[in-house]
Amino acid sequence: MQGSVPRLEIRGLTKTFGGARALNRADLILRPGEVHGLLGSNGSGKSTLIKVLSGFHAPDEGELKIDGRDVALPIPLGRSETHGLSFVHQNLGLLHDATVLENLIAGDHERLRPWWINWRAEAERARALFAEHHLDLAPGDVVADLSPVKRAQLAIVRAADRVREHRAHGAPGVLVLDEPTPFLPQEDVRDLFAMMRRLTASGVAIIFVSHDIDEVMEVTDRCTVLRDGQVIDTFDTATTERTALVEAIVGRAVSVDRRVAALPAAAPAVQVRDLSGDIARDIALSVQPGEILGLTGLIGSGYDEVPSLLSGARRATAGHLTLGGQRLDVATLTPSVAIASRIVFIPADRQRAGIAPDLSLTENATLPLIAGRLALNQRKLRRDTGDLIRRFSVKASSSEQAASELSGGNQQKLVLGKWLQLRPRLVLLDEPTQGIDVGARQEIYDRLLEVCADGGAVICATSEFEQLELIAHRVLIFDRGRIIGELKGKDVTKQAIAEACYKAVETHAAQ
């Protein structure tokens, strides 16, 4: 295939977000009929690259050629199909209440007449398409009734169908599969791979974005690794060792200043046993007073479920929690019981679950203090909130302004203040610094260290390994709902965490 015109060629793609380089002169060449893996950890730039291709981001610099022809960037949003680019994202983009056929033809404006749909002919066409790809799908089935793998197959076949027929110059297209597998069982992933192979046999090229090195090793012809916005290298998969890929993804250690020292051994403040939720299975963990315990893993590994289960925000299927001699049944735990036991939870979805954007800072901050009171002293509440705002260095003009007027970092500091004023015994955090600038992050870390100094226990679930290196005394690594590794003290480094996460994937491939 060497020498032939690449299906897609990216040169020098650069994208900056507020001073931070998300992509730095990235190159990528996609050959006709290949499956090309795109690997990299969180923040490596792979999703930025995909979003430039889909037209969601306008790049600062860079050029794109498809089949040797220049394509002007940015691609107008929604026009990528005319260039033969089609996307399947992790959420698949299917309407669950609609039938397979309705989903298949939804948005197919180029082929369908706007004023009349011949449903019988469309159903015939769909059956032929499914037969061609050996798919067990019926046009009349409702998507909600399909198994997860069939939904994924439908989304992929729809995307492939779009770029096969309606292209201006008739060549097969490019399919971008963005993490389609993390929630699928292993045997179903094989079915998807077989389907991808059949598609490439017809000349379609596939970009396969994944965090899962095994899947990339199994299905791709070549793969490209991104780290910190740069293309590290492109590998021929068949002749590449797994360890070389892991090294490329994780990179060499850049030391950050850890802000926590080793703790003397002590009796645990919090003990969790047999905790199970949607993904998490039989989790047992303990935290000692003054300790920050980090939970992490790859997408879909279940680490992020733990804080919401332990706070009663989501129902656990089983589990119990012991906190200072008090035993709580997590399966029946409600937020009010958790709060009464001085367990607080700072959720990841700040705009929906962290603050009420329309309401004032005072109203947001004082809600947990006022339960059951019949004569609120509004002036005192405002004054207390003013103090809180100062103590947690929330930049605000007044305690009466709406929470929506604050920046993300200041909103998060307000949420932290709202909960930490209760002097909690256990603080649960889910991605506490998502979308927050560096300065506010440091302030949030300061507050968490203060909780520790007071003898509180902290559990922090995050996908940001660097954050854990900075503030976690100990880190538990999750995989497929279970804890599969633990790092302590000086071993808590960004690199060691990443290696442990990727090693997990390796071990269950070997099983």
Add this chain to the structure above:
Amino acid sequence: MRHSSLTYQFERFGLVVVWLAFIALFGVLRPDTFLTWSNFSTIFGSEAVLVIVTLGIIIPLTAGDFDLSIAQTLTLVSMATALLDARLDVPLWLVLPIGLGIGALVGVVNGAITIYFRVHSLIVTLGVGTFLHGITLYIGNSQTVSGVSPILMEWVIIQRYFGIPVAFYYAIGLAAVIWYMMSYTAFGQQLLFTGRGREVGRLTGVGVGRVRLTAFVISGVLGALAGILYTGTTGSANPNSGTYLLLPAFAAAFLGATCIKPGRFNPWGSVIAVYFLVTGINGLSVLGFRTFVQDLFYGGALVLAVMVSQLVSGRQERAL
């Protein structure tokens, strides 16, 4: 600080200013008929029922739910009160709690269906309201029932202070109670979070289901109270009495949310909005416009109020 700014103060009292301007305008045009104390005392007294219905709907509205059944709760309780009192001779001290109990029961039904079956309250209360109207027509045989005890009328419309029927003072007293509840009790804050930040409230230990149910029960009881006052005002019960109150009440609730405490449903704003709307209609009819002005005015006010509140919140978003 936004709260001390001139525009904010204008927003708060804009409706009051427009109301006074209306009074001045009609007063100049028809000083003899419009600008009389008897005209005003009639307006204040007769629209107390509408004030209470409006106060009733702002409670579930604050919690994020619509109660469209409140007008039919009013009609049913009005009819039940008249029947129990005039036809069955049940003593008044028993009739009143029965009436309020009916309202509370309607609230429980609305709330239970909305919360436990997760159906939108708009649909539930639309259906329940129509069902209640059916009951009203059945028990009242589709006819107006009169002959209500004069004691009830005495305590609603005949007693006057400063020339204004006592019903007006009930409505104002109720507005004060609701104002206190919304501003100075934990329940008021929980109501607010249930409407404006339900997930935040839930995670902070607010029983949002219980709060919504309570809000429906309050609106049911206030609808029932309005029904009793309606019977007392007219001395009879008309099977269609509430039908013409629903839209004005919503218009007043949304218009009221543009003043006093802009952006929030609030009792004093609601009271002002009711009397603003009624003054406008009264003034226009004094000028000789016919009944169609009612629909123009109420319908227009509802749409305009919603537009204004969108404009206000849109301006705040742009200011970010």
